[in-house]
Amino acid sequence: MIYLLPHTITQSARRFPDREAFRSGKASLTYREMELRMNQLASVLHTLNIKKGDRVGIYLNRSIETAIAIFGIMQAGGVYVPIDPKAPVARSQFLIEDCDVQILITQPTQRRNVKKILADKKNIHTVVGLPEMEEINTISWASVFLASPIFSLPFRILEKDLAYIIYTSGSTGQPKGIMHSHYSGLSFARLTADLYGMTEKDRVGNHAPIHFDISTLGYFASPLVGACTVIASDAQTIFPASLGQLIEQEALTIWYSVPLALTQILQNGVLADKELPDLRWVLYAGEPFPPKYLRRLMQQWSGARFSNLYGPTETNVCTYYHLPAIPVTDDPIPIGAVWGNTDYLILNEEDKEVETGTAGELLIYSATQMMGYWRNPALTEKSHYKVKTASRQEAAFYRTGDLVREVDGVIHFLGRKDFQVKIRGHRVELGAIEACLVTHPAVREAVVFPVKEADENLSIAAGVILISASTASVNILLQYLKEKLPLYAVPEEIKIVTDFPRTSSGKIKRGVLATTL
Amino acid sequence: MIEQKIIKYILEELHGGQSDLEILPEDDLLGSGLVESMGMMRLIQFVEDENEIKVSPQDMTIENFMTVQAIVDYVERSKNNG
Numbered sequence: 001m002i003y004l005l006p007h008t009i010t011q012s013a014r015r016f017p018d019r020e021a022f023r024s025g026k027a028s029l030t031y032r033e034m035e036l037r038m039n040q041l042a043s044v045l046h047t048l049n050i051k052k053g054d055r056v057g058i059y060l061n062r063s064i065e066t067a068i069a070i071f072g073i074m075q076a077g078g079v080y081v082p083i084d085p086k087a088p089v090a091r092s093q094f095l096i097e098d099c100d101v102q103i104l105i106t107q108p109t110q111r112r113n114v115k116k117i118l119a120d121k122k123n124i125h126t127v128v129g130l131p132e133m134e135e136i137n138t139i140s141w142a143s144v145f146l147a148s149p150i151f152s153l154p155f156r157i158l159e160k161d162l163a164y165i166i167y168t169s170g171s172t173g174q175p176k177g178i179m180h181s182h183y184s185g186l187s188f189a190r191l192t193a194d195l196y197g198m199t200e201k202d203r204v205g206n207h208a209p210i211h212f213d214i215s216t217l218g219y220f221a222s223p224l225v226g227a228c229t230v231i232a233s234d235a236q237t238i239f240p241a242s243l244g245q246l247i248e249q250e251a252l253t254i255w256y257s258v259p260l261a262l263t264q265i266l267q268n269g270v271l272a273d274k275e276l277p278d279l280r281w282v283l284y285a286g287e288p289f290p291p292k293y294l295r296r297l298m299q300q301w302s303g304a305r306f307s308n309l310y311g312p313t314e315t316n317v318c319t320y321y322h323l324p325a326i327p328v329t330d331d332p333i334p335i336g337a338v339w340g341n342t343d344y345l346i347l348n349e350e351d352k353e354v355e356t357g358t359a360g361e362l363l364i365y366s367a368t369q370m371m372g373y374w375r376n377p378a379l380t381e382k383s384h385y386k387v388k389t390a391s392r393q394e395a396a397f398y399r400t401g402d403l404v405r406e407v408d409g410v411i412h413f414l415g416r417k418d419f420q421v422k423i424r425g426h427r428v429e430l431g432a433i434e435a436c437l438v439t440h441p442a443v444r445e446a447v448v449f450p451v452k453e454a455d456e457n458l459s460i461a462a463g464v465i466l467i468s469a470s471t472a473s474v475n476i477l478l479q480y481l482k483e484k485l486p487l488y489a490v491p492e493e494i495k496i497v498t499d500f501p502r503t504s505s506g507k508i509k510r511g512v513l514a515t516t517l
Numbered sequence: 518m519i520e521q522k523i524i525k526y527i528l529e530e531l532h533g534g535q536s537d538l539e540i541l542p543e544d545d546l547l548g549s550g551l552v553e554s555m556g557m558m559r560l561i562q563f564v565e566d567e568n569e570i571k572v573s574p575q576d577m578t579i580e581n582f583m584t585v586q587a588i589v590d591y592v593e594r595s596k597n598n599g
Contacts (some may be wrong), residue, residue, distance in 0.1 A: 109549045235547035499558075
């Protein structure tokens, strides 16, 4: 029976030993090879005396080694912690310290960064993936691949045990570690495999780096059904034309990424000459997809179906919406309905259930829910709402902090709860202003953010990226907004910029907009 | 020399003149993390301005921008064709 994430590899190695499991660039592993590599790394970690639940850092660019690291760590009873090599060294050091990473898995191209990290992080005793380094124990990938794949763990791992920790930037202050179990990861794999009819014939495009949970489709759901995951290299993700090429040449059947990546492929991916007869499903999550781009992409990729997935990292995914047709209006796309093994509540500010059709905060109780925040019981407590179930057990619903409205069984996302500001007494939804700006034909992307004035009052400002050929002015945009929004919701200032500050996964860093734009 | 100008740009503009860095024409700029996505867009802009060429979306590929050498080759091809 499959009850741990690495079991998916073992099972697929038995059912489809010679099918491709993972591919990245020219590197490729069949399920048989993947099982061997996973066990070799697990056995190396075992000789390093890894104990149940020990956190192991993965400091890798998107590559085939990423897959080996994820499964090798879990197979050894450890917990994988993705550390973004593009993040500032101080952030990596914070993560390593916060969850006491003692073993780091990396690759030779990261040598320079690893050296900086180690300069004052003495809790790391071994670095796997570098041939040699002064003053620290290292084990090269070459020697991992010579290790015996046979080992025996002195402890038992159960489905509710911790499997991975993903750190997200807290809206204030330090990053927080979101803990997920094997059960959560497998539930996600089973639910997506079912929802999108995945089989061993699928080829899944993996665009997201592993510190972003969008990556779990390729890493968890594919092995469950014996499908192949094609990991886009970091270089490919930089060039939309190369991504377009990847989808075509690898005959991908399922694609899952943030809308931004898809918008870039649409605009610069040179799609006109590409036939993509194999592409069945295009999934997106992370941010709303501006309908004007989604519409064009759906026209371009008319053979594929499109699905909007929604869920904070704390729940991985919890709702889905299959687009029934190409959207004709610029109204935001709904987030749909909760998926399997998931319950939900929509509550008002007094924690009372709202009437259908009224806006409220979405709360989720599901199989893919996190175990809690790493070493932060206070925050875990604060983020949950406890309900007594019929069996007198307690169900802790996760507070998403997102405002939604349910109409005819379809949930609509309205914006972040903390994304609502009061301007001169009026409640203003910043997301609604962004959505309005993006409907202007000259606007590629927009952000709207509150600015604290000298007198402590709030005003609204906007940042706008124009489409490349456009010469639209700030005044034209302001005039456009004035025609569509109440005056108090029109930004005091609009700045035209070439890009916004972003995280490595492409999400806009909202916390720093007021100071950087 | 286009080659030296590009290397100088990466070192001084994208890395703020860090002294311990060395870039060879055949170094993988992207795989090694020497240039990130935003940096690559700036580098392409620099190459366009410096050589008075326009890089089309079709040409913005790994093959043309993976190494300094590849960029130099691309620029020379573009100039000859233009």
